[in-house]
Amino acid sequence: MAGRPTDSQLLRILTAALEEADQAVVLFAPSTRRIRWANRAFSAWTGVPPDQVPGQDVRFCLGDAGARLDRAVQKLRSRPSGRDHLDLVLEIPLRPRRDIEVSLILVRLSEKRRLVAAYLTDVTDRAGRQAALAAETRFLRSVLAPALQPIIVTDARGRITLFNRGARELLGFSEDEVVGRKYIQEFYEGNAAHEVMNRSRAADHGGAGFLDGYEAILISRARERVPVWLTMHLLYGEDGQESGTVTFVRDMRPMAEVERRLEEVQMQLIHADKMASLGKLAAGVAHEINNPLGGILLFGGLLLEDMDFSDPRREDMDRIVQEARRCKEIVNSLLDFAHQRRRYQEPVDLNAAVDQCMALLGGKALFHNVEVERALADNLPLVVGNPSQIKQVFTNIVTNAVDAMEGEGRLVLRSGCDASGGEVWVSFTDTGPGMPPPVRARIFEPFFTTKEPGRGTGLGLSLSYNIMRMHRGDIRVGDGAEGGTTFTVVFPMPEGESCEP
Ligand SMILES: Nc1ncnc2c1ncn2[C@@H]1O[C@H](COP(=O)(O)OP(=O)(O)OP(=O)(O)O)[C@@H](O)[C@H]1O
Ligand SMILES: [Mg+2]
Incomplete structure (x- = not known):
């Protein structure tokens, strides 16, 4: 039987294999730090001829970093077996200064005999590049993070690495909920994420690696659909592989x-x-x-x-x-x-105008089966207008409502004040049949009527509309309760007045 190779045989086999390696390798005794063997790359690196290397103290080429190596070896020796590997980066005082990554492996040859194998790799450039990259990333983050324009940065798999202030405000998520946890795909409605990636890789949407404008829907934290306009850049690593994406988002809702x-x-x-x-x-x-x-x-x-x-x-x-x-x-x-004469105007109490109209109309036969609910606001500010014209508007609207209900139903009178819009309003809600959209679109046209000949001229609302325009106000039409209609007559808040009583 050939049997197991002896320790010295093993050593010869290993050293022969390592002799030609590009990496500098050196074997030394952990107690004395004396070099037992080093490969060609080590001699080349230290400038000591190969035959003069064995027997040297391994620290000879390390300067101040020798003490750190000592501590590392000490640590390695005191560890239980099985944890025989330790990496450290030493600054070597060569000119120019080099950063050497040292991988130490404690080789247990027998119960007593040990050797340390050290692999030395020059990482000066790598470290420099990494530091530059880190600085660049820090700079970009500090610029992008507070921006009001929503910006989302992801890694190659779509996992979010930056979710700036604009994005947080647009979609309602906090940074903690998103960064490192969510994928950008989760924000798109449907399969849009896929489409965005395909388009940005293709050359015909602003060039490969760039998507110049895409309309999509993002879903916010409150499950709202947010229409947006996107611009996306693909990021590439040094190896030319995709390393991530940067997406600039524009909220289309204001548009x-x-x-x-x-x-x-x-x-x-x-x-x-x-x-x-x-x-x-x-x-x-x-x-x-x-x-x-x-x-x-x-x-x-x-x-x-x-x-x-x-x-x-x-x-x-x-x-x-x-x-x-x-x-x-x-x-x-x-x-x-x-x-459209502009008539004399004076302060008008809208509630009183409504009451006077109702007093005049209420006696008419058609009103007998109409229940009138009066829900007028107290302390309504006075508006400026012509009282008889205003009453004409109210009369037209009330007559229409009662006509629509064919004399039977409920008419609710409301008034109020909208401080934010600077408006004072009166509304009339009926329980009539309401209006189909084609009718609603034409009610302010002169002579538009759906009433049979002789019953309506179709001038009531067009006159009212004109009167309200002269008062710089408006008439708004909406649905009423129970399928009826609500007409709201709106006046501008006069200067010096407010909703406060
Ligand atoms: N409250 C309402 N409910 C349903 N339809 C309405 C209501 N108010 C108005 N309309 C519709 O709007 C049309 C136009 O109203 P407008 O007051 O201008 O004319 P009119 O009432 O038909 O005739 P006039 O007022 O000149 O006698 C009405 O014919 C009716 O079809
Ligand atoms: Mg009318």
Whole structure:
């Protein structure tokens, strides 16, 4: 049997193998620190010819770092067997200074004989690079972390390494909840993360490694869908492999709000334009009709006066005069609408105006089965306006509500004050059938009515709308309780007034 190689045989085999290694290797006695053997790389590194190395104290080339090596060897010797390996980095006072990583292994040759094998690796450059990288990373973090623009940095697998202030504010997570714990994929709705990675790797979205703009939905901590616009950069390590991502996020919600408002203003402009042309047309027509109508009323009235009470034509004549009077009323409202005169304005108590309207209307037959709930706010600030015009607006709205409920239901009157919006308002909620969207879109148009001929002219709301515009206010339409409608008449808060009683 060839048997186990002896210790010295083993040593020869190992030293032969290590002789040619690039790394400097040296074997020395742990007690005396005398070198027993070193490879070629060690001689080259220390500048001592190979035949002069054995017998030297291993500390000869270490300068001040020799003491640290001593302590390390001491530590290694006192450890229980099985923990025979220790790494340390020594600063060697060569010129220029080098950082040498020393791996020490205590080799137990027998119960008494031990050797220390030391592998020496020059890590000066590696350490320098790492320090530079760490400094760069620290710099970037200090710049990105407090930024208001949301920025998310991840490692190659998508795990979050930086979740800056902007990102925290946008998505509502704290740094502790996210960094090192969550993956960026978890924030995307659906499979968007996959799409973002694919696009950023492809060349046709701003160049490989860069995604120039992508619309996505992120999910916040409160499970809200946040529409965002993303720009993403892939990060690459020195080996050319992907090492992470940096994503810049823009919250698109304010943009959506601006677009919505723009659309609203556009609609208002179209409406105002339509009203202006209709106003001119109405003024022209009313003016032309007013004179002949005056003639009809005058001569009709004269004829009626001359007729005997027993005359069978009297009833017809009476009807002609009545209808002509109705026409005159319509023409007058048309002229009102067309002229849009700014009337004398004074402080007006809106609650009192509502009460006066209700007192006038309440007696009408159609109101008998309508329950009126009065929920007007106390201490409502006075507004500035023309009292009779304001009452005209309220009357139109209340009449419409009662018409819609066909005389049966509940009308709730509310008023209030919105300090933040600087508004004072009165609202009228009915339990009628409500309005389908196509009707709601047209109610402020002059002559738009869904009522049968003779029952409505379609001028009530368009007049009211104009009156409110002259008061720098507004009429808003919303759903009421139980499927009905709510009309809210809004006035600007007069200067010097406030919601406080
Ligand atoms: N409270 C309401 N519930 C349901 N529909 C309503 C309500 N208020 C108004 N409308 C709708 O709006 C239309 C226009 O109202 P507007 O007051 O301008 O004209 P009108 O009531 O039809 O006629 P006029 O007021 O000139 O006699 C109505 O015909 C009706 O279809
Ligand atoms: Mg009406």
